[in-house]
Amino acid sequence: DAGITQSPRHKVTETGTPVTLRCHQTENHRYMYWYRQDPGHGLRLIHYSYGVKDTDKGEVSDGYSVSRSKTEDFLLTLESATSSQTSVYFCAISGQGATGELFFGEGSRLTVL
Amino acid sequence: KNEVEQSPQNLTAQEGEFITINCSYSVGISALHWLQQHPGGGIVSLFMLSSGKKKHGRLIATINIQEKHSSLHITASHPRDSAVYICAVLKSGNTPLVFGKGTRLSVIA
Numbered sequence: 490d491a492g493i494t495q496s497p498r499h500k501v502t503e504t505g506t507p508v509t510l511r512c513h514q515t516e517n518h519r520y521m522y523w524y525r526q527d528p529g530h531g532l533r534l535i536h537y538s539y540g541v542k543d544t545d546k547g548e549v550s551d552g553y554s555v556s557r558s559k560t561e562d563f564l565l566t567l568e569s570a571t572s573s574q575t576s577v578y579f580c581a582i583s584g585q586g587a588t589g590e591l592f593f594g595e596g597s598r599l600t601v602l
Numbered sequence: 603k604n605e606v607e608q609s610p611q612n613l614t615a616q617e618g619e620f621i622t623i624n625c626s627y628s629v630g631i632s633a634l635h636w637l638q639q640h641p642g643g644g645i646v647s648l649f650m651l652s653s654g655k656k657k658h659g660r661l662i663a664t665i666n667i668q669e670k671h672s673s674l675h676i677t678a679s680h681p682r683d684s685a686v687y688i689c690a691v692l693k694s695g696n697t698p699l700v701f702g703k704g705t706r707l708s709v710i711a
Contacts, residue, residue, distance in 0.1 A: 522698060531703035532645075532688065547698060579645060591635060591690075591699070593645040 491592035512580030521563040525576040608702035621676040625689030637688040
């Protein structure tokens with residue numbers, strides 16, 4: 490199994506509070522992605538990174554920011570969480586851009602009350 | 603219209619049946635992925651295809667680039683195959699993957 494872990498796995502928070510999700514990899518893969526998964530929508534890309542300090546927006550990036558200061562860590566931050574951000578968040582990694590095999594983390598379930 | 607469409611959305615089969623899940627896409631692609639997600643579980647990559655056919659155990663994936671269509675087949679289905687199967691395409695130009703909404707498969711013993 491690829492070395493990719495997400496933390497926290499579960500979090501309940503209140504509207505307006507900041508939240509940071511962490512994705513950590515031990516594979517030294519260049520590409521890292523954050524997705525959210527919601528019923529009826531499937532997986533949607535929030536942000537992705539193609540190297541240290543190189544990031545770009547996905548289709549649902551509003552309300553989210555990311556940082557990648559080291560190859561192994563990709564952080565997703567909700568500056569002020571809203572109920573619409575209640576979701577399951579998945580991190581994924583790939584060594585060859587999207588032409589390589591994808592490995593997913595186990596997901597982080599976030600509930601915003 | 604979504605760039606990636608899967609059919610059916612839901613599928614129930616009896617154990618032992620041959621199963622086909624379809625994926626159609628409307629853009630030029632350089633690769634297509636099939637992923638599997640068990641209930642409450644993580645997501646696992648089954649296949650990555652750019653042409654032809656791949657087989658792994660009871661799973662077979664095919665792609666027809668000209669027709670913009672891919673199929674995932676499961677032979678001799680088993681209850682442990684019950685999962686959501688997701689098709690994802692890499693559009694030409696190496697932009698991030700675009701996902702279908704998934705097909706929920708239930709295999710009944």
